[in-house]
Every structure is written in C-alpha cells, then in structure tokens.
Amino acid sequence: MTTAIENSNDTVPSIQDVYAAHERIKPYIHQTPILTSSYLNELTGAELFFKCENFQKAGAFKVRGASNAVFSLSDEKARLGVATHSSGNHALSLSYAAGRRGIPCTVVMPRTAPKAKKDAVIGYGGVIVECEPSTSSREETIARVLADTGAEFVHPYNDIRVITGQATCSMELRDQVPDLDAVVAPIGGGGMISGTCLTLSRLAPNVRIYAAEPEQADDAYRSFKAGYIIADDAPKTIADGLKVPLKENTWHFVSNHVTDIQTASEDEIVAAMKLTWQRMKIVIEASCAVPLAVILKNPDVYRNQRVGVVITGGNVDMDTLPWITNA
Amino acid sequence: MTTAIENSNDTVPSIQDVYAAHERIKPYIHQTPILTSSYLNELTGAELFFKCENFQKAGAFKVRGASNAVFSLSDEKARLGVATHSSGNHALSLSYAAGRRGIPCTVVMPRTAPKAKKDAVIGYGGVIVECEPSTSSREETIARVLADTGAEFVHPYNDIRVITGQATCSMELRDQVPDLDAVVAPIGGGGMISGTCLTLSRLAPNVRIYAAEPEQADDAYRSFKAGYIIADDAPKTIADGLKVPLKENTWHFVSNHVTDIQTASEDEIVAAMKLTWQRMKIVIEASCAVPLAVILKNPDVYRNQRVGVVITGGNVDMDTLPWITNA
Numbered sequence: 001m002t003t004a005i006e007n008s009n010d011t012v013p014s015i016q017d018v019y020a021a022h023e024r025i026k027p028y029i030h031q032t033p034i035l036t037s038s039y040l041n042e043l044t045g046a047e048l049f050f051k052c053e054n055f056q057k058a059g060a061f062k063v064r065g066a067s068n069a070v071f072s073l074s075d076e077k078a079r080l081g082v083a084t085h086s087s088g089n090h091a092l093s094l095s096y097a098a099g100r101r102g103i104p105c106t107v108v109m110p111r112t113a114p115k116a117k118k119d120a121v122i123g124y125g126g127v128i129v130e131c132e133p134s135t136s137s138r139e140e141t142i143a144r145v146l147a148d149t150g151a152e153f154v155h156p157y158n159d160i161r162v163i164t165g166q167a168t169c170s171m172e173l174r175d176q177v178p179d180l181d182a183v184v185a186p187i188g189g190g191g192m193i194s195g196t197c198l199t200l201s202r203l204a205p206n207v208r209i210y211a212a213e214p215e216q217a218d219d220a221y222r223s224f225k226a227g228y229i230i231a232d233d234a235p236k237t238i239a240d241g242l243k244v245p246l247k248e249n250t251w252h253f254v255s256n257h258v259t260d261i262q263t264a265s266e267d268e269i270v271a272a273m274k275l276t277w278q279r280m281k282i283v284i285e286a287s288c289a290v291p292l293a294v295i296l297k298n299p300d301v302y303r304n305q306r307v308g309v310v311i312t313g314g315n316v317d318m319d320t321l322p323w324i325t326n327a
Numbered sequence: 328m329t330t331a332i333e334n335s336n337d338t339v340p341s342i343q344d345v346y347a348a349h350e351r352i353k354p355y356i357h358q359t360p361i362l363t364s365s366y367l368n369e370l371t372g373a374e375l376f377f378k379c380e381n382f383q384k385a386g387a388f389k390v391r392g393a394s395n396a397v398f399s400l401s402d403e404k405a406r407l408g409v410a411t412h413s414s415g416n417h418a419l420s421l422s423y424a425a426g427r428r429g430i431p432c433t434v435v436m437p438r439t440a441p442k443a444k445k446d447a448v449i450g451y452g453g454v455i456v457e458c459e460p461s462t463s464s465r466e467e468t469i470a471r472v473l474a475d476t477g478a479e480f481v482h483p484y485n486d487i488r489v490i491t492g493q494a495t496c497s498m499e500l501r502d503q504v505p506d507l508d509a510v511v512a513p514i515g516g517g518g519m520i521s522g523t524c525l526t527l528s529r530l531a532p533n534v535r536i537y538a539a540e541p542e543q544a545d546d547a548y549r550s551f552k553a554g555y556i557i558a559d560d561a562p563k564t565i566a567d568g569l570k571v572p573l574k575e576n577t578w579h580f581v582s583n584h585v586t587d588i589q590t591a592s593e594d595e596i597v598a599a600m601k602l603t604w605q606r607m608k609i610v611i612e613a614s615c616a617v618p619l620a621v622i623l624k625n626p627d628v629y630r631n632q633r634v635g636v637v638i639t640g641g642n643v644d645m646d647t648l649p650w651i652t653n654a
Contacts, residue, residue: 033360035382054608055362274645281381281610281641314608318601324651 012252013164015202021161022168025067028100029168032056034176039279044295046302049177053169054284054314058096058124060089061169061192061312062156068165069154070097078103083151085131085142087113088241089313090156095126106151108142116317157191158247166195173308174199180207182302184291185310187211187220187261188242190250192312197257207308208259210301212290214239214269220246221261224254238266238322241287241313262301264293270322272296276311286322288312339579340491342529348488349495352394355427356495359383361503366606371622373629376504380496381611381641385423385451387416388496388519388639389483395492396481397424405430410478412458412469414440415568416640417483422453433478435469443644484518485574493522500635501526507534509629511618512637514538514547514588515569517577519639524584534635535586537628539617541566541596547573548588551581565593565649568614568640589628591620597649599623603638613649615639 035050053061070082081104084094091107098105105126109118110133121128131141146153154162169192170183183200187193193211200207213221217235223246231245246254254261264272273289276282288311295302295309362377380388397409408431411421418434425432432453436445437460448455458468473480481489496519497510510527514520520538527534540548544562550573558572573581581588591599600616603609615638622629622636 059608277610278643278645281386283604283608283610316605318605318648319651321645321648321651324646324648 011160013160013167013198015199017164018167018171018199021068021164022171024071025064025165025168028067028071028097029057029063030055031172034173035280035282037280040292044302045299045304046295047306048295048309049173049180049307050280050309050311051169051173051176052282052311054282054288054311056313058089058092059313059315060093061166061310062089062093063096064168065157065159065162065165065191065195066090066093066154067097067100069159069161070094070101070103072161073152077152080150080152081105082154083107083142083145083149084154084156085109085138086156087117089315091117091126092120092124092315094154095121095124099125104149104151106145106149108138108145110138114317120315156244157189157194158249160249162191163194163198163249163253166191167198168195169310170196170199170308171203173310174204177306177308179306180204180308181305182208182210182259183308183310184210184212184295186239186242186287186290186312187213187254188217188287189244190220190246190254192310193258194250194253196310197253201257209257210294211254211258211261212294213261213263214242214290215263215265217243218263220254221263223251224258224261227255239269239285239287239290241285242290262294262298264290264297268293268297274323282311283314283316284311285313285316338487340487340494340525342526344491345494345498345526348395348491349498351398352391352492352495355394355398355424356384356390357382358499361500362607362609364607367619371629372626372631373622374633375622375636376500376507376634377607377636377638378496378500378503379609379638381609381615381638383640385416385419386640386642387420388493388637389416389420390423391495392484392486392489392492392518392522393417393420393481394424394427396486396488397421397428397430399488400479404479407477407479408432409481410469410472410476411435411481411483412465413483414444416642418444418453419447419451419642421481422448422451426452431476431478433472433476435465435472437465441644444642447642483571484516484521485576487576489518490521490525490576490580493518494525495522496637497523497526497635498530500637501531504633504635506633507531507635508632509535509537509586510635510637511537511539511622513566513569513614513617513639514540514581515544515614516571517547517573517581519637520585521577521580523637524580528584536584537621538581538585538588539621540588540590541569541617542590542592544570545590547581548590550578551585551588554582566596566612566614566617568612569617589621589625591617591624595620595624601650609638610641610643611638612640612643
C-alpha cells in the first residue's frame with residue numbers, strides 16, 4: 001500500500017525541516033530533562049532514559065507540533081487564527097501556541113469533555129465551540145467553524161507541520177543521551193511516533209523504534225500486522241490519549257520505520273503508572289505509562305539495552321486516580 | 328538561653344566541614360535538579376526555585392545527613408554498624424547509606440509504622456526491631472539495641488554529622504541559583520533548616536531563611552516566639568515528617584539564624600500539595616507542601632523575591648491521598 005505522503009514527495013519533511021522547526025519553536029517550549037531510576041533499571045535489566053515531556057509547556061509534547069504549526073503560518077494566514085478538534089492535550093497546546101503568537105484559536109470539543117480540560121483551554125485564551133460526542137457532529141462543527149472564521153485547521157496529528165514539531169523531541173533526546181539502542185513511545189494517532197521516526201530514521205537509523213499501545217485500543221498494532229490502516233470506533237481504555245486511529249501521514253512513518261508495536265493490558269498500564277509515580281516521583285498520564293508496561297512485559301527485548309522512553313504528558317485529573325476507588 | 332552547641336565550641340561545624348561532607352557523600356547522593364513553574368510564579372508574584380530532594384536517593388534529603396554520618400565513621404566504629412529510631416525517611420536513608428558502606432543498620436520502628444516504610448527499610452538491607460508506639464518503649468528499645476550491638480547511634484536530626492550533611496543541600500541550591508533573596512524549608516525537628524542556616528549564614532548571610540510549619544504541629548513556631556524549646560506530645564498533622572520537636576543542636580541554628588517561622592493549616596497544606604502535583608507534575612510529600620502553603624499565605628513577604636523552596640521528599644503512600652476520600 002502506498003500512502004498519501006509517498007504520493008506527494010515534496011511534503012515529506014527533511015531533517016533540515018526538523019532543525020528549522022526546533023529553531024522556530026524554541027522560545028515557546030522547554031528542553032525537557034532526562035530522568036533515570038536505578039530502581040527501574042534494576043527491575044527491567046535495561047538502562048532507561050525517560051524524556052520528561054510531562055514537564056513540557058502546557059503539560060505535554062503536543063505543544064511542539066502545535067507551536068510549529070502556529071509559528072510557520074504567514075502573517076496573513078495567522079491573522080485569521082487557527083482551529084482544531086480535540087478534547088485532550090492538543091486543544092491546550094494549540095490554545096497556548098496561538099496565545100503566544102497573539103492570534104485567535106477555536107477548539108471544537110465534545111460537550112462531555114472534562115471541565116478541567118475546558119478550563120485549561122480557556123485559561124490559555126482558546127475559544128471553545130461545543131459539539132456532540134460523535135464523529136459526525138465533530139466534523140460538521142469544525143467545518144462550520146472553518147467556514148465562519150477562515151481559520152487554519154491544525155489536525156492533532158495528521159499534519160506534516162505537527163509531525164515535524166513532534167520530531168524535535170527525539171532530536172533533543174538524541175543529543176541528551178548518546179548511543180541509544182532503542183526508543184519506546186506510546187502510539188495513538190501516531191504523531192509522536194511519526195516524529196520519532198522522522199528524526200531517528202535520518203540521524204540514527206540503527207536505533208530501533210517501538211510503539212506501545214493499550215491492548216484495548218490496539219488498532220495500530222493490528223494495522224501494523226495487516227499492512228493497512230485499521231480504525232476502531234471508540235475503543236475503551238484508561239490511556240485516553242491513545243484512542244484515536246492512525247491516518248495517512250502517520251501511517252507513512254509507522255509502516256516504514258517502526259520496528260514493532262507492543263501492547264499492554266489495562267492492569268499493566270495502571271501498575272506501570274503507579275510504579276512511575278511511586279519510584280520516580282513524577283506525575284504521568286496513563287497514556288505514557290504504556291511504554292514502561294511493555295518494557296516490563298518484554299524483558300528479553302530490552303535487557304542490557306540503552307532505551308529512551310518518551311513520557312508524553314502529565315495532565316491528570318488528580319481527583320480520579322485509576323488505582324484508587326473513590327467514595 | 329545558651330544551647331548545648333554554644334557551650335562546646337569545638338562541635339559547631341564550619342563551612343569547611345560542609346565542603347568536606349559534600350565531597351564525602353557525593354558518590355552516594357544525587358545533585359538534585361531545580362524546577363520552576365511559570366504558573367506558580369504568576370500565582371505568587373515571586374520567582375520560585377524548587378530544589379527537588381524528592382528526586383534524591385531513597386526519596387528524600389535525609390540521605391545527605393545519614394550518608395555523612397555513616398561515611399565519617401572510622402573503620403573500627405563502622406564495623407559494628409549504625410542504629411537509629413525513625414518511622415520515616417531517616418530510617419530508609421540510614422539503611423541505604425549503611426548498605427552502600429556494607430555495614431549493619433538497625434532501625435527501631437513502632438510496630439504501627441506503615442508497611443511500605445518497613446518494606447523499604449528491608450529493601451535497603453536494614454534490620455527492623457519493633458517497639459510500641461510510645462516514647463518510653465522507643466527509648467528502651469534503642470538503648471537495648473545499642474548495648475547489644477555496639478552500633479553507632481545516628482539521631483534523625485539532633486546530630487552534628489547529620490546537620491552538616493543536610494547543609495550540603497543549600498550549598499548546591501546556592502550554586503544552582505544565584506542571587507537568592509530567601510529560602511523556605513519545612514521545619515519538624517529542624518535538621519534541614521539547621522543545615523540551611525549552617526551554609527547560608529556563612530556563605531550568603533543576606534539570604535533570609537524562613538521555616539514553614541503546620542499550624543497543628545507549631546511547636547517550633549511557639550519555641551521561636553518564646554525563646555526556648557517547647558515540645559508537644561504527639562501533634563496530629565497530615566505533614567507527618569514534621570511532628571517531632573526541636574532539640575538542642577537544631578535549636579542553636581533556629582534561634583540564631585532563622586528569619587521567621589510561618590504556619591499553614593491542614594487545608595492549606597493539602598491544597599498546596601495537590602497544586603504542586605497538578606501544575607509541576609511532581610510527587611511531593613505533604614510535609615514539603617508547607618513552604619508553598621506559607622508563600623501563598625504571605626504574598627507580601629515573598630513578592631518580587633527570588634525564593635529557594637526546598638522540596639524535602641517524595642515518599643508518599645499512593646493509596647491514600649489526602650484530597651481523595653477512599654471507598
């Protein structure tokens with residue numbers, strides 16, 4: 001199967017595009033730190049290097065791609081603002097980036113989205129347009145918003161500017177940790193993994209790239225095995241950043257550059273999340289516990305390896321932690 | 328009132344002693360990072376620099392003092408091991424440090440201490456001797472342990488070697504953050520605050536030193552106002568590292584070098600703890616949320632100041648978080 005991006009060669013980003021993106025977004029993002037844990041190294045038999053995007057601006061790596069999209073717009077385009085649909089970290093990140101450029105940002109969110117996420121979008125200066133929690137309502141609403149405002153649509157992951165922005169994360173990781181054998185990152189729509197592939201396939205092609213996915217939302221795993229995109233309708237998982245399907249631009253990178261996709265059960269994800277909080281003293285989302293869960297589950301793959309682990313975000317509802325049953 | 332330490336001048340540590348301690352313990356501790364939060368800076372009107380001892384070995388600053396005590400013993404003394412009484416981070420830290428030196432460590436713990444803490448002590452190679460949860464039982468038990476083993480007693484805070492070890496924390500902080508106006512640290516028995524006083528009174532005497540204490544365990548506050556040590560019997564607070572009273576060695580530093588002691592209510596402490604987890608994405612104990620709580624409560628004291636905030640530890644029971652009512 002060929003992909004959209006392969007059919008239009010001029011849109012495949014180069015490593016120079018990633019360097020340019022990094023320069024473009026540097027004033028608006030953190031170079032996030034690498035943390036290690038001797039306890040987790042002993043437990044896994046690997047040497048793990050956690051790239052802590054939970055400490056990123058707006059609390060997640062998504063701000064890299066959103067900032068790259070916002071700051072690569074011409075002044076004329078930018079004047080009309082940006083828009084997206086997202087109930088998660090992309091909504092916060094695009095609002096943040098647009099705020100830094102001083103342009104409008106409209107976010108289509110299901111009316112059922114958590115109040116904390118809505119408040120955060122508003123806090124960053126974004127305007128929310130609510131839709132029903134269905135694909136048809138979302139598509140209809142974003143189309144109307146775009147027609148009304150003339151805003152530039154920035155898809156959460158199926159956008160080359162966004163993927164190129166996410167690629168700056170593994171560029172930093174590679175500078176911070178020499179001689180990596182492998183990198184593990186969560187996979188949902190595939191934005192982070194695609195960025196990782198974009199950078200490492202050019203700069204460090206020997207580094208193996210593993211995608212980590214919830215068993216209960218394993219459409220990327222099944223796509224990878226089948227050789228074409230399989231999209232599930234509304235899978236249920238605690239890792240709520242990983243429910244969305246691959247799209248043509250991310251499929252290009254996944255199908256060409258990912259070494260393997262590994263899955264973990266809900267219990268394994270929650271256990272890895274709690275273990276990270278307990279031992280590393282950092283707050284991470286369930287979505288970014290999936291990499292540690294698959295490392296613990298596949299020790300033979302990672303033993304004695306130097307492994308980069310992307311902690312994608314830390315925006316957690318503190319009142320409902322998955323290992324505590326509320327009263 | 329004069330203090331024990333003032334009556335025996337040769338035991339007051341010098342800044343050279345702190346430098347020597349830092350060299351001695353460096354192989355066994357982390358130089359912990361400084362984190363900042365633009366959100367909390369905006370909220371407080373101050374510039375806050377968080378010294379993250381929650382990322383320290385064994386999860387707390389206590390490993391500095393414990394390591395200094397363990398590694399300054401002569402080989403002959405060390406052979407017989409070390410002992411202490413503690414149900415908290417000092418127990419873990421002394422076990423860790425003794426393990427690194429390869430000597431025995433006995434910890435007297437109340438039989439009611441949390442299983443997680445006991446498991447951690449055992450995990451580091453310490454031996455637990457249980458006592459009843461009363462002062463008399465604890466004193467009787469530690470006396471018997473010391474008589475039986477010939478081990479060196481290392482008090483959790485009323486020990487000059489321990490205070491000198493804790494002093495290395497603000498030595499790092501001062502190197503990492505130039506031109507601080509103030510430092511805020513929690514106060515329980517006073518080990519961290521005494522170490523902070525020891526370093527800053529010598530190296531940066533213009534930096535104001537604030538101690539932060541729970542209202543419900545405000546014996547240090549009342550001691551400071553009265554001019555002599557007041558010790559409460561078993562105060563109740565969520566900040567369980569801060570229940571113990573000052574002793575003569577820590578009183579020396581508190582009475583001579585602390586600018587002021589400020590207190591916060593239980594609700595204010597829990598709110599500051601939750602806010603830190605949410606916005607900074609780090610796991611901190613209730614005890615080390617007290618500094619942020621008093622900064623939020625006394626904005627006029629800290630506004631436009633560069634303030635070092637000591638996050639003393641991150642050993643939290645993840646199953647019982649104070650803002651969640653368990654089922």
